[in-house]
Amino acid sequence: xxxxxxxxxxxxxxxxxxxxxxxxxxxxxxxxxxxxxxxxxxxxxxxxxxxxxxxxxxxxxxxxxxxxxxxxxxxxxxxxxxxxxxxxxxxxxxxxxxxxxxxxxxxxxxxxxxxxxxxxxxxxxxxxxxxxxxxxxxxxxxxxxxxxxxxxxxxxxxxxxxxxxxxxxxxxxxxxxxxxxxxxxxxxxxxxxxxxxxxxxxxxxxxxxxxxxxxxxxxxxxxxxxxxxxxxxxxxxxxxxxxxxxxxxxxxxxxxxxxxxxxxxxxxxxxxxxxxxxxxxxxxxxxxxxxxxxxxxxxxxxxxxxxxxxxxxxxxxxxxxxxxxxxxxxxx
Amino acid sequence: xxxxxxxxxxxxxxxxxxxxxxxxxxxxxxxxxxxxxxxxxxxxxxxxxxxxxxxxxxxxxxxxxxxxxxxxxxxxxxxxxxxxxxxxxxxxxxxxxxxxxxxxxxxxxxxxxxxxxxxxxxxxxxxxxxxxxxxxxxxxxxxxxxxxxxxxxxxxxxxxxxxxxxxxxxxxxxxxxxxxxxxxxxxxxxxxxxxxxxxxxxxxxxxxxxxxxxxxxxxxxxxxxxxxxxxxxxxxxxxxxxxxxxxxxxxxxxxxxxxxxxxxxxxxxxxxxxxxxxxxxxxxxxxxxxxxxxxxxxxxxxxxxxxxxxxxxxxxxxxxxxxxxxxxxxxx
DNA sequence: CTGAAAGCGCTTACAG
DNA sequence: CTGAAAGCGCTTACAG
Numbered sequence: 297x298x299x300x301x302x303x304x305x306x307x308x309x310x311x312x313x314x315x316x317x318x319x320x321x322x323x324x325x326x327x328x329x330x331x332x333x334x335x336x337x338x339x340x341x342x343x344x345x346x347x348x349x350x351x352x353x354x355x356x357x358x359x360x361x362x363x364x365x366x367x368x369x370x371x372x373x374x375x376x377x378x379x380x381x382x383x384x385x386x387x388x389x390x391x392x393x394x395x396x397x398x399x400x401x402x403x404x405x406x407x408x409x410x411x412x413x414x415x416x417x418x419x420x421x422x423x424x425x426x427x428x429x430x431x432x433x434x435x436x437x438x439x440x441x442x443x444x445x446x447x448x449x450x451x452x453x454x455x456x457x458x459x460x461x462x463x464x465x466x467x468x469x470x471x472x473x474x475x476x477x478x479x480x481x482x483x484x485x486x487x488x489x490x491x492x493x494x495x496x497x498x499x500x501x502x503x504x505x506x507x508x509x510x511x512x513x514x515x516x517x518x519x520x521x522x523x524x525x526x527x528x529x530x531x532x533x534x535x536x537x538x539x540x541x542x543x544x545x546x547x548x549x550x551x552x553x554x555x556x557x558x559x560x561x562x563x564x565x566x567x568x569x570x571x572x573x574x575x576x577x578x579x580x581x582x583x584x585x586x587x588x589x590x591x592x593x594x595x596x597x598x599x600x601x602x603x604x605x606x607x608x609x610x611x612x613x614x615x616x617x618x619x620x621x622x623x624x625x626x627x628x
Numbered sequence: 629x630x631x632x633x634x635x636x637x638x639x640x641x642x643x644x645x646x647x648x649x650x651x652x653x654x655x656x657x658x659x660x661x662x663x664x665x666x667x668x669x670x671x672x673x674x675x676x677x678x679x680x681x682x683x684x685x686x687x688x689x690x691x692x693x694x695x696x697x698x699x700x701x702x703x704x705x706x707x708x709x710x711x712x713x714x715x716x717x718x719x720x721x722x723x724x725x726x727x728x729x730x731x732x733x734x735x736x737x738x739x740x741x742x743x744x745x746x747x748x749x750x751x752x753x754x755x756x757x758x759x760x761x762x763x764x765x766x767x768x769x770x771x772x773x774x775x776x777x778x779x780x781x782x783x784x785x786x787x788x789x790x791x792x793x794x795x796x797x798x799x800x801x802x803x804x805x806x807x808x809x810x811x812x813x814x815x816x817x818x819x820x821x822x823x824x825x826x827x828x829x830x831x832x833x834x835x836x837x838x839x840x841x842x843x844x845x846x847x848x849x850x851x852x853x854x855x856x857x858x859x860x861x862x863x864x865x866x867x868x869x870x871x872x873x874x875x876x877x878x879x880x881x882x883x884x885x886x887x888x889x890x891x892x893x894x895x896x897x898x899x900x901x902x903x904x905x906x907x908x909x910x911x912x913x914x915x916x917x918x919x920x921x922x923x924x925x926x927x928x929x930x931x932x933x934x935x936x937x938x939x940x941x942x943x944x945x946x947x948x949x950x951x952x953x954x955x956x957x958x959x960x
Numbered sequence: 961c962t963g964a965a966a967g968c969g970c971t972t973a974c975a976g
Numbered sequence: 977c978t979g980a981a982a983g984c985g986c987t988t989a990c991a992g
Contacts, residue, residue: 304772306969317979322971332977353694353750354969357685357984364749372713372729373904378704381731394745397704397729399713413726417696417749418685440636550910572705573908578882638985649963654987664961686985689968963992969984976979 305346314342325350356418365599366414368398370407370426375572376588380425380446383592391600393420404428415440421599425592427490431456442602444595448492457602458611459595461586463492466616467499470538470566470584473618475507478626479536479564484513485520485548487540487568496540496568516544525551528563535564535627542567542574545581549623560625570619579622587614637678646674657682688750697931698746700730702739702758707904708920712757712778715924723932725752736760747772753931757924759822763788774934776927780824789934790943791927793918795824798948799831802870802898802916805950807839809958811868811896816845817852817880819872819900828872828900848876857883860895867895867959874899874906874915881909881955892957902951911954919946 307325311318316339324331324339331339356362367384369377385395398414400407407428414422421442424434431453437443438455445453448460474482484500487493501511512534514520525548527533539545545567552563559565559579567574567583574581594612601607639657643650648671656663656671663671688694699716701709717727730746732739739760746754753774756766763785769775770787777785780792806814816832819825833843844866846852857880859865871877877899884895891897891911899906899915906913926944933939 308969318969319971319980320978323978326971330977335977349744349748351689351750351969352748353685353689354984355971357683357689357986358969358971360984362685362749364745372704372710373707375705375707378731381704382733385731385733394749395731396746396749397731399710399717399727399729401714401717412681413696414728416681416684417694417726417728418683546908550908553910573905576878576882576905577908578885640985650985651964651987652962655962658987662961667961683985686968687987689970690985690987692968961992963990965990966988968987971984972982974979974981976977 304351305348306351307348310339310343310346310348313346314339361420362394362418363392364394364396364419365596365603366396366398366411366417366419366422368400368407368410368414368422368424368426370400370428371402372399373402376569376586377425379588380592380595383589383594384423384596385592386589387593387596388600391596393596393600400426400428402428404430404433408433411437421603423592423595423599425595427492442599442607444599444602446591446595448490448495450491452611455609457595457598457607457609459591459598460492460611460613461591461616462613463495463616464499466568466584466586467496467538468503469616469618470568471500471503471507473582473620473624474536474538474564474566475503477536477564477624480509480627481532481534482509482536482538483524483534484511485524485537485539485544486513486515487544488516493540500538516540516547521548521551524548525555525557528552528555528557535562536566536624537563538566538568540568542569542571542581542583545583545623546573546577549577549579549581560623561628564624564627566624574621582621582624583619584616585619586616590614636683637680638683639680642671642675642678642680645678646671693752694726694750695724696726696728696751697928697935698728698730698743698749698751698754700732700739700742700746700754700756700758702732702760703734704731705734708901708918709757711920712924712927715921715926716755716928717924718921719925719928720932723928725928725932732758732760734760736762736765740765743769753935755924755927755931757927759824774931774939776931776934778923778927780822780827782823784943787941789927789930789939789941791923791930792824792943792945793923793948794945795827795948796831798900798916798918799828799870800835801948801950802900803832803835803839805914805952805956806868806870806896806898807835809868809896809956811959812841813864813866814841814868814870815856815866816843817856817869817871817876818845818847819876820848825872832870848872848879853880853883856880857887857889860884860887860889868897868956869895870898870900872900874901874903874913877913877915877955878905878909881911881913892955893960896956896959898956906953914953914956915951916948917951918948922946 324336398410425446427447434453570585656668730742757778759779766785902917
């Protein structure tokens, strides 16, 4: 067996070298008030010289706290997560907490398994950046440790705080942008059945109806892109489309271009999410951005509040904003 | 303070409920041979009924092993990492190891910090998927725990095994593809100063020279893309480009298209990495793919070997392969 | 096949 | 301001 930390020094080694008791070393290292400045500095110097590092396992076991929070994301491949995680890490570090990440591989089972593993590892709380787990599963975890979710669940779990973006407002931003450009035939391309997608779709319907226009929704999964592209040849063809996410928007963009439909000349397209691909396609995609890092920071704040004992179960909604790029213009 | 695991049952609770000693519970749970089948099943049933979960902190402290490996990636935003991590997780799980991920946020300092945090947390070994840390830094970590790197370092660290793709062969695949298409003026767009990029560049030079053609390299960072696009108007304009990575390839693709240069009609382009964006641009990008998941699996195998005691420090090189898509064709 | 005891590295009252 | 002692939840020889 590889000797872990070949002869890693312990608190006892430090105490010995400094000529004090191990309790005193512990107090000195954690900056306890009842240790004289001189003693403390001497102990710290000895610890540093020995290359002492506090064993998180032992500390966690003794204190009942590890000062580490766990983050479980449903899929590393989704760049949305990178920003949320960065926000979490920033906020956690500012409060003296470490962060470890678990990867759900887009599978609810694996996601749940990573969650269990983290709790067993002794994290003080966990943030789930995924809408993939059913509320019951989240509540089971929340029995064990404080839990905050980033994303939009179908129904609010009981013991879990939720941080998400305001999908209704985001969809309204997209539609209003198209309206202000002068579009009067705006269709919606629904990206999925998830709660966020449904909210965007509903808000689209409301915004369009309020403007006195007709609401038409096609679903990506049901050949909606092809249907939409085909309809573009017709007489009262739509001049603009609000897609439920950037993935759907890009698929439409490419199919339209392949069919010889100019974007934005003949068709304006707005996406949702500000995915990287939207910047890389031509024309670049107009889209709605969620305040991802802020969502991560907010989730951390809520979690740390709950770890510290108080902290209610709440739902926090942050404002998205519109990013205008080349895929939208006035109708022809 | 939030009570962690409100009254989480311990091994003592199980022992009590089952009417045996706690040692026996421990042995039964870990499947020790010296426990009668009947007793074992009874104990397991009691444990399950109580919702008992083994405390990794306590187990790790007692055993000197946590059965968890740490993975530190330089940047979550890079989808390359998702595949490597998936390979690692698959292989680790098959051997009964858990996996936690640390995020370097593209900063060597944060990367190093995450590494320390993981070691303090008691992981049995760590895989660094990043070429961002200098060999010395890796060696320092390797003093503490077995370490395997995925990627290509400038120089081989002493105590660290390395898993990487064969950049020279990958570059040769790209050039040979262009040669077989009939191209005779092939330039290289160097993507960075990193070891992998340099190896690709050198291999490009070799392959082109061997074919009796001239080697020309432009660097992305030094306005190489603009220079290259401008040269496309000239008399003996290049008809093909091998870019050091997909990012550079896509930048070139778009600038060429914007300048009215048809791809692949007037310019064929090959990238490296098989990034997602290469599938999303039009025309889709011909590229070289690294066997990412296999690299992750191999790294795990090497790490587990070293955790188990034997296991030399080695360098493993896996074969890349070519993916032909729309961005390459015969020269005009 | 089963139990009593020491120990992993740390923290935390409790005495002095 | 400092030390001796018990305990966190588990594992591991060691006796029986």
